[in-house]
Amino acid sequence: MPSAEELALWTRRPLGDLDGGVVWVERNTETSINDETVLDRLASSIQITIDRTMGTVPDHAGALEALLDREAALGTKLAIARRLGLEAGSKIYLIVMPVISTDPAPIGVTHIDAVVGTRFGGVRAIVAGADCPQPVTGTCGIGETVTVERLADSFDQALVALRLSRAGETVTYRDLGALSLLVRAHDASPVPHPDAIAIGTATASSNIARRVLEAMELNTTVRAAAHELGLHHSTVQAHCDRLEKELGYSFRTAQGRTRLALALALHRLGRDVFDVETSPDGRERRGRSDDV
Secondary structure: OOHHHHHHHHHHHOOOOOOOOOEEEOOOOOOOHHHHHHHHHHHHHHHHHHHHOOOOOOOHHHHHHHOOOOOOOOOHHHHHHOOOOOOHHHHOEEEEEEEOOOOOOOOOEEEOOOOOOEEEEEEEEEEOOOOOOOOOOOOOEEOOEEEEEEHHHHHHHHHHHHHOOOOOOEEHHHHHHHHHHHHHHHHHOOOOOOHHHHHHHHOOOHHHHHHHHHHHHHOOHHHHHHHHHHOOOOHHHHOOOOOOOOOOHOOOOOOHHHHHHHHHHHHOOOOOOOOEEOOOOOEEOOOOOHHH
16 A cells, blocks of 8 residues: 555546545655546546445444535435435435434334434434335434435424424424424524423422423313323322413413424423433433434
8 A cells, every 4th residue: 555645746536435435546756647548447446346236335423424515525425325225216214313312213124223323312313215115113214205415304303303202202204294393493493482492490399390281282172181191180280280381371272282382392302312211101312422
């Protein structure tokens, strides 16, 4: 292998692969007018050989980062996709989970399973084929089905869905509807909404408070919420009375329940890390920071 100083003197071409490969012409004489043509053909031949002989990409995280890069050339993305067994028109989608998730990948064709960083913390991202039936469980978000060149869109959608998920819940972006507008409004605001702050204050020291609020969001009566929680209705009634005083409004009316649902969604959007997950019973599972 030549030194960096020697390589700098010779005509060279990058392969454009994930490993930063380079081809070059070594000469003891001056460069030839044909060197550029020779290198172009050599680089093309080597890349074709790599694409045909390497059935998988060992660096899944690197491959995914390249596919999600909106500035990356389409040709580079398609070359990486071919090494993953994907053609240009292949239909794929993103599943995004908390980085600490131990849930298995969905049954079906999966092409990448890697941890990537986001401004909300590390997440586990799975690129799955459209024929994958999505039998995923646990906390996760699912983006829409796209082709390789739009994979970044599916990732952004899956991340939005994950941010809006409850503990243990699978959320599909296409099912969010107008709630996706709430995400834009939240992310554009420099400060949290007062209703989201109130939810955080009310649930900061009590897991049961969060569970009661979420049960009341999904049920029209205290008795139905109590049945879901496995608690006596009078116990839930007492929690509701206290929480309504703390929040400053009644969530036992249609308008109040809508306000509560939006406040809980805004509160979920305010979570800035995914390496801490709250299970449905209120217990926290913490991931290692060096997993990110």
